[in-house]
Every structure is written in C-alpha cells, then in structure tokens.
Amino acid sequence: MPLRNTAEAYGSLAKFLHWAIVLLIVPQYFLAEAADELPNGIEKLQILNWHKSLGMVVLLLALARIGWKVMNRGMPGPIGEPWQRKAAAAGHGLLYLLILAQPVSGWAMSSAANYPVTLFGWFQFPALVAENHGLHETLEEVHEVFFYALVTVAAVHIAAALYHHFVLKDGVLRRMLPFSRPSA
Amino acid sequence: MLLATLALGPAAQDAAAAATVWTVDPAHSQLTFHPRLAGGEFAGRFERYEATIRFDPADLAQSSLLVAVDLLGARTGDADRDTALQGSDFFQATRWPKGTFTSTGIKPLGSGRYEATGKLTLRDITRDVRVQFRFDTTAPSGGTAHMTGTSNVRRLEFGVGQGDWRSTEWLDDAVRVEFDLALRATR
Numbered sequence: 001m002p003l004r005n006t007a008e009a010y011g012s013l014a015k016f017l018h019w020a021i022v023l024l025i026v027p028q029y030f031l032a033e034a035a036d037e038l039p040n041g042i043e044k045l046q047i048l049n050w051h052k053s054l055g056m057v058v059l060l061l062a063l064a065r066i067g068w069k070v071m072n073r074g075m076p077g078p079i080g081e082p083w084q085r086k087a088a089a090a091g092h093g094l095l096y097l098l099i100l101a102q103p104v105s106g107w108a109m110s111s112a113a114n115y116p117v118t119l120f121g122w123f124q125f126p127a128l129v130a131e132n133h134g135l136h137e138t139l140e141e142v143h144e145v146f147f148y149a150l151v152t153v154a155a156v157h158i159a160a161a162l163y164h165h166f167v168l169k170d171g172v173l174r175r176m177l178p179f180s181r182p183s184a
Numbered sequence: 185m186l187l188a189t190l191a192l193g194p195a196a197q198d199a200a201a202a203a204t205v206w207t208v209d210p211a212h213s214q215l216t217f218h219p220r221l222a223g224g225e226f227a228g229r230f231e232r233y234e235a236t237i238r239f240d241p242a243d244l245a246q247s248s249l250l251v252a253v254d255l256l257g258a259r260t261g262d263a264d265r266d267t268a269l270q271g272s273d274f275f276q277a278t279r280w281p282k283g284t285f286t287s288t289g290i291k292p293l294g295s296g297r298y299e300a301t302g303k304l305t306l307r308d309i310t311r312d313v314r315v316q317f318r319f320d321t322t323a324p325s326g327g328t329a330h331m332t333g334t335s336n337v338r339r340l341e342f343g344v345g346q347g348d349w350r351s352t353e354w355l356d357d358a359v360r361v362e363f364d365l366a367l368r369a370t371r
Contacts, residue, residue, distance in 0.1 A: 042349070045354055114226050115262065116222070117224065118223045121222055121224065122223065
C-alpha cells in the first residue's frame with residue numbers, strides 16, 4: 001500500500017490519519033460524560049486532562065490530514081451524479097470544519113476559565129482567549145452544539161459510505177479501509 | 185530648628201534616617217500566584233492585600249516588608265476552583281482568613297535586586313521563605329517606585345493541599361508567587 005494517495009485508493013498516511021482521528025474522537029464523548037458526573041477533584045482533573053490532551057492530538061492530526069490532502073492532488077476522485085459529488089464535497093468540508101472547530105472551541109473554553117491546556121502535561125499550549133466568565137459559558141454551549149453537529153454529519157458520512165458499499169456496491173468504502181486493496 | 189533637632193539627640197536622628205514608608209497603589213499593582221496543575225501553569229490573583237513597605241536601598245537594616253493577604257480574595261477565573269481554594273483542602277480561609285509575610289532581613293543582590301528573608305504564615309503554620317525583588321524609583325524626585333518580585337512557596341509546608349491534594353502528582357508543591365507593585369512615598 002503506497003504512502004501517498006493514488007487515483008484508486010487512499011494511501012497509507014491518509015488512511016492512518018482518517019482512522020486515528022476516528023479512534024481518538026469516539027472516547028472523547030465518554031470522557032466528557034464521565035467528567036461531568038464527577039465532583040471537582042483529582043479524578044475529574046485527570047479525566048479532563050485526558051479529554052483535553054486527546055482533543056489537541058485530534059486537532060494536530062486533523063491539520064496534518066488537511067495538509068496531506070492538499071499536497072496529494074492525485075487522490076481518488078469523486079464518483080456519482082453531480083449532485084452527489086457536491087453533497088459529498090460539502091459533507092467532507094463540514095466534517096473537516098467540525099473536527100477542527102471542536103477542539104478549538106474546547107481549548108478556548110478552557111482558556112476562558114483560566115485552565116491550562118496541555119499535551120498530557122508534557123507541553124502547554126498558550127491560552128487562546130483571556131479569562132472571561134461569560135465567554136466560558138458561551139463556549140461551553142458552543143462545544144456541546146459542535147458535538148451534536150459532528151455526530152450528525154459523521155452519521156451521514158457513515159451512512160453514505162455504507163450505501164456505497166452495500167447498495168451501489170462500488171469501491172468507495174473499500175478505498176479508505178485499512179489493509180484493503182482496491183478492487184480490480 | 186537645626187539646634188532643636190540636635191538637641192533631641194540620637195532618637196530623633198534615627199527617626200529621620202528611618203527608611204521611607206511606601207504605600208501601594210492597588211489599581212496599578214498585582215499579587216499573583218502560579219500553581220502548576222496537571223503539567224500546566226495558570227495564574228490566580230489575590231484581590232485584597234495590605235502591604236507595609238519600609239524601604240531604602242541605602243538603609244536595608246531599617247527596611248522591612250510586611251504583607252497581609254486576604255485569602256478570601258483569591259481568584260482564579262473559575263468559581264468552582266475559587267471555592268475549592270478557599271475550602272478546607274487548601275487555605276481554609278474561613279478559619280484562617282489571612283496569609284502574612286514579615287521580613288526578617290533584606291540583603292542586596294546587586295544591580296537593583298534584593299532578597300528578603302522572612303516568615304510566611306498560612307493556615308497558622310509559619311515557615312521561612314525568601315523573596316527576590318527589584319526596586320526602582322520611577323520619579324526623579326524619588327516619590328514613586330516600582331517593585332517587582334517573586335517567591336517560590338512550597339504549599340505542602342503550610343498544609344495547603346489536604347486529602348488527595350497532598351500528592352504532588354497533579355498539583356506541584358512549588359507555587360510561584362509574583363508581585364508587581366506601584367508605590368508612592370508617604371514618609
């Protein structure tokens with residue numbers, strides 16, 4: 001499997017970034033829910049530290065994914081009717097936007113409450129905004145709205161991939177699957 | 185007048201030689217603390233404190249620093265954290281509302297820098313701490329001055345951190361305290 005994308009399938013780096021982002025985003029919901037249930041204390045701090053650190057990893061991976069996409073013009077082209085291509089492009093654009101916006105809103109939300117954001121305590125990111133209680137409250141809601149938006153767009157993304165695979169029976173889903181080779 | 189002063193003898197001369205007393209302009213001053221939580225540093229501030237500063241670079245023996253901090257005025261930008269900080273795990277400020285620092289000596293470190301040694305009391309526990317600072321007069325008349333400094337306080341020496349917070353795994357023992365004071369001479 002080539003590192004770079006080809007006209008038939010995504011390369012190993014694009015696949016790695018796609019699936020790593022999926023695997024890191026899914027536990028984020030459960031970490032946030034768990035932290036929400038806990039009283040203030042070390043346990044909550046610990047879980048939120050994981051949540052924030054993983055979120056920053058997602059942000060970095062998403063930036064890498066977009067950077068790599070821009071550098072790889074020979075990626076698999078869209079297929080289907082013009083409206084489907086437009087819908088796919090819009091859906092993917094929205095997905096990228098939300099994957100970037102969600103960690104950024106969380107980062108800003110922490111900064112507004114004067115909580116540091118680090119990468120597992122090894123590296124501290126600068127505060128994105130100044131301490132501001134009202135802004136923190138707003139960003140807390142924004143972070144939640146972005147979450148629902150992300151779940152919705154991701155659900156459409158998954159449904160579309162499954163539709164391609166099981167109904168249209170084309171190679172669209174397979175070209176992003178790990179370890180799979182494009183059908184001849 | 186001169187004769188009168190001389191006649192009063194050494195006591196009056198000592199009073200005249202005593203270091204300048206400075207008052208803090210709270211609007212242009214700040215006293216902050218910088219804990220390290222889960223590997224990330226944040227700043228909190230003490231909104232209310234009183235400082236009695238007697239300082240004369242030429243007369244360090246007569247100079248002294250006396251600071252009383254209202255621990256209920258500790259603010260970190262998050263109400264939950266402020267409550268925790270003032271609660272029994274940290275300052276227990278309802279029982280011990282004040283933190284005080286009293287210098288016992290000041291020595292020069294050169295180029296406008298000094299080090300004060302003194303007693304810090306928190307939660308009724310008194311320990312020696314050292315404070316490094318700069319002192320610069322900011323008006324040609326010497327009527328105003330700017331004092332900035334820092335001290336590394338080991339919170340656990342004072343029991344600031346009970347229960348889970350006795351551990352330094354998630355909250356460092358060392359907390360940097362910083363101050364930036366605008367002073368006016370009031371002799």
